Amino acid sequence: MLRTAKVAGRRVSVAAAFGVVLGLGLSTCGAAQSLNETLAAAYRSNPSLHAERARLRAVDENVALARSGFLPTVGASVAGRIDNTQSSTTENVANGINGESRSNSYGVAVHQPVFRGFRTVNAVNQAEASRLAGQETLRTAEQTILLAAVTAHMDVVTSLRMVQASERSVSLLRQLLSQTERRFKDSDVTQTDVALSRSRFAGATVTLEAARANYKASRARFEEVVGLAPANLRYPRLPLRLLPPSLEAALDAANEESPIIGAAYFREIAAHHAANTITGELLPEIGINGSYSHEEITGAGAGITNSIAAEIRMSVPIFDGGAVRSRVRQAKHIQYSLRQEVEQYRNQVRQQTISVWSIYSANSVQAQGRRVQLQSVEIALKGLREEEALGQRTVGNVLDGLQEVINAQVGLALIERDTIVNAYAVLASVGRLTMNNIAVIDEQEIYRPEEHAAKVRHDAWTTAVTYGDKEPDKRRSPAQ
Numbered sequence: 001m002l003r004t005a006k007v008a009g010r011r012v013s014v015a016a017a018f019g020v021v022l023g024l025g026l027s028t029c030g031a032a033q034s035l036n037e038t039l040a041a042a043y044r045s046n047p048s049l050h051a052e053r054a055r056l057r058a059v060d061e062n063v064a065l066a067r068s069g070f071l072p073t074v075g076a077s078v079a080g081r082i083d084n085t086q087s088s089t090t091e092n093v094a095n096g097i098n099g100e101s102r103s104n105s106y107g108v109a110v111h112q113p114v115f116r117g118f119r120t121v122n123a124v125n126q127a128e129a130s131r132l133a134g135q136e137t138l139r140t141a142e143q144t145i146l147l148a149a150v151t152a153h154m155d156v157v158t159s160l161r162m163v164q165a166s167e168r169s170v171s172l173l174r175q176l177l178s179q180t181e182r183r184f185k186d187s188d189v190t191q192t193d194v195a196l197s198r199s200r201f202a203g204a205t206v207t208l209e210a211a212r213a214n215y216k217a218s219r220a221r222f223e224e225v226v227g228l229a230p231a232n233l234r235y236p237r238l239p240l241r242l243l244p245p246s247l248e249a250a251l252d253a254a255n256e257e258s259p260i261i262g263a264a265y266f267r268e269i270a271a272h273h274a275a276n277t278i279t280g281e282l283l284p285e286i287g288i289n290g291s292y293s294h295e296e297i298t299g300a301g302a303g304i305t306n307s308i309a310a311e312i313r314m315s316v317p318i319f320d321g322g323a324v325r326s327r328v329r330q331a332k333h334i335q336y337s338l339r340q341e342v343e344q345y346r347n348q349v350r351q352q353t354i355s356v357w358s359i360y361s362a363n364s365v366q367a368q369g370r371r372v373q374l375q376s377v378e379i380a381l382k383g384l385r386e387e388e389a390l391g392q393r394t395v396g397n398v399l400d401g402l403q404e405v406i407n408a409q410v411g412l413a414l415i416e417r418d419t420i421v422n423a424y425a426v427l428a429s430v431g432r433l434t435m436n437n438i439a440v441i442d443e444q445e446i447y448r449p450e451e452h453a454a455k456v457r458h459d460a461w462t463t464a465v466t467y468g469d470k471e472p473d474k475r476r477s478p479a480q
Contacts, residue, residue, distance in 0.1 A: 035153050035236035036440035038226055042149035043142070043435050044445070045227030052141040053447060057465070059134040060453045062127035064460070069120035071460065072112040079105045100299050107293035107307075114312075117283030118276065126273035133266035135449050139259035142435065143428040145225070150424040152225045155218040157233050158417040162410065163215050166208035169406050173201040176402075180395055193395035200399050238423050242432050247357050250430050254353045255346065257431030264345045268338040275331035281324045284316045349429065356425045363419040370412040377404040 043049065081103045113120070177197040183189045222230045244250035255261065288310070295305045317324070381401040387393040427433040435446050 033231055034234045035150065036438070038153045038222075038230075038233070039146055039149050039435075039438065040441045040445075041228055042145055042226045043441065046145045046149075046225065049141060049145045052138050053449070056131075056134040056138050056449055057452050057456075059131055060449075060456050063124065063131055063453065064456050064458070066120065066123035066127040067457065068460065069113060069116065069123060072110055075109045077105075077107050077109075079103075081105075101297055101302070102299050103295055103297040105293060105295035107291060109291040110289070112288045112290075113285075114288060115284065115286040117280030117285060119280035122273045122276040122280060126270045126277060129266045129270035129273060131453055133263045133270060136259040136263035136266060138449060139431070139434055140263065143259070143431070143433045146433050146435075146438075147421075147424055147428045148225045151421050152218070152222040153230075153233055153236070154417045154421050156215070156222050156230045157235055158413055159211065159215040159218040160233075161413045162211040163208070165406065165409055165413070166204065166211045170201070170204045170208050172402070173197070173204050176395075176399075177201045189395055196396045196399055200403070236420060238420065239427060239438070242427055242437060243423060244426070244430060247354065247361075250353050250357050250426060251350060253430040253432065254349050258345075258349045258429070259431055260349055261342065261345050262431075264338070264342045268335060268342055271331065271335035271338045275328060275335055278324065278327045278331050282317060282328075284314055286312065286314045288312050353426070353429045356422055356429050360419065360422040360426050363415055363422055366415045367412070367419050370408065370415050374405070374408040374412055377401070377408050381405050 082100065083103070084100045177194075177200075180189055180194050180197040184191065184194050219230055244253050289312075290310045291308070293305075293307045295307075297303050297305075381398075381404070384393050384398050384401040388395065388398045424433060427437075435441060
């Protein structure tokens with residue numbers, strides 16, 4: 001009768017304890033910050049992305065610089081002069097040159113290029129191609145930052161789940177250790193059972209501290225990438241709307257949309273125009289020069305002189321020792337190397353797309369397997385609990401079953417994290433992880449590099465600049 005009571009008591013207490021185990025969900029509570037909000041915050045505030053935008057705006061200025069070759073250059077000069085001449089020569093005395101004279105003069109000179117061996121046209125085309133390459137580089141940087149934000153978001157969510165799971169595991173093992181120690185006093189279990197329970201409890205506390213440290217590190221990384229501290233992050237869904245339906249579709253999309261390939265292509269185009277620009281130095285150059293000057297002298301030798309001049313000048317290069325031709329050959333070799341880089345980047349993007357797609361597909365299958373595994377080990381643990389209550393299993397068997405449940409829960413959390421991250425890695429690989437595509441902020445907030453390029457293309461007068469927030473630069477220089 002006493003044994004029956006003990007067994008019944010054990011059954012009730014273990015059931016209560018393992019009710020906690022079977023409820024060890026890894027999901028977080030209701031959250032305020034979604035992944036889309038994380039991506040929007042990183043897009044708005046990440047300094048690396050702002051730096052890349054500024055570099056592109058600097059590249060935009062090369063177009064205006066090249067276009068200046070079409071426009072005239074105008075210069076003006078003003079001078080004032082005092083001369084005091086004292087001479088005893090008959091000529092100076094006769095002409096009244098002796099004495100003090102003052103002269104004031106001003107002049108204007110104009111040079112208008114007419115033909116420069118197509119150098120200006122090719123320079124503009126080179127600058128435009130470099131600008132387009134810069135835009136593709138900016139897209140690459142944007143994708144890198146957004147993927148880092150996705151990774152940081154999922155790391156915080158997953159590490160928090162690990163902390164919660166570890167805390168529940170420690171709480172449960174503490175209860176089981178306490179129960180085992182009480183049963184040992186009643187001679188219902190052995191010292192070995194107590195030692196095993198104590199060992200598992202100690203191991204769980206170590207795991208908990210490691211999980212807490214990892215959670216703090218993931219929060220710090222999140223703040224570095226996103227620019228704000230994480231708070232109640234929400235678990236995201238897969239971006240199925242943007243994901244290609246198959247590997248073949250992903251490869252086609254990568255070949256057409258990858259900014260890495262696009263940047264390499266436009267760099268090769270820029271190199272082609274650079275070679276043509278140098279070739280233009282072998283052709284004649286024609287320009288129109290005009291000038292006007294006015295000089296007024298008072299005192300000795302008084303008088304007014306006005307001068308107007310205009311000319312058309314053509315210069316023809318004949319021989320420069322082969323320097324220009326050598327530079328042309330050099331530029332053509334550079335262009336060829338960049339052409340090969342386009343193919344190299346195509347191969348790299350193809351390999352990367354196949355790799356991340358394969359990993360993502362495997363993650364999806366693994367996640368299903370992990371869910372089945374978790375369901376199975378939970379059922380097995382329930383059976384071990386019941387068998388241990390009847391004396392058919394030991395405490396060690398139950399602890400092993402509990403560890404399998406915890407391992408399955410942790411494995412499922414990790415593979416779900418990898419599935420989300422690698423899904424977005426697929427988007428980055430094919431060139432779709434951009435704010436234009438994911439559309440998580442208002443259209444007005446999306447940075448449009450074409451707007452700045454159009455603004456400065458014909459600007460020959462101002463020196464003020466604007467930043468990404470469209471506000472002018474109001475900072476004072478150190479000299480001021």
